[in-house]
Amino acid sequence: MTDFDAAPIQPQPVAPAQPVAPQPAPPTGSLPYALGFLAIVGIPFLSVLTAGIVMVSVYPAMKKKGALAAENARQAANWGWTLIIGTVLTLGGHFVLLYFVSGTPVAKGFYPVGILITIFGALCVAHLVIIIMGLVKAHGRGVLNNRLAIPFIKRPAGAPAQNAPTI
Helix, strand or coil: CCCCCCCCCCCCCCCCCCCCCCCCCCCCCCHHHHHHHHHHCCCCCHHHHHHHHHHHHCHHHHCCCCHHHHHHHHHHHHHHHHHHHHHHHHHHHHHHHHHHHCCCHHHHCCCCCCHHHHHHHHHHHHHHHHHHHHHHHHHCCCCCECCCCCCCCCCCCCCCCCCCCEC
């Protein structure tokens, strides 16, 4: 008997492959930075305060979602607090200064009275740059270590330090 005369080999039935659901990636903590875009809603001064408040208020929920999300949310919350305090000080100081110097020769032009509004404008530009940088860093699974933010919320004891370049 030759190999040509042998009975054909029957293929074994193969069970259909079960689709494997992809595992979702752990959260990166980019949500607080994304919520910082509320500052450009268009309500003068109030939208910047709202953005800072929302960035801070998201932190408690994000710190339960993993180490990376917690660290990014902590950094964003620190920037949110810095933004709130900077906004209140610059705008409040501007209106107090206007109250005391209105009707005097100092109030003839925009400067020197408008210097606090200029600082507020610089704070808003810095805010937009920082939230974009934070989003990019979080999307790349890193942490933006923002040196401009006042560290109101400290890293929890025992939390690993992130090895990320700082700005």
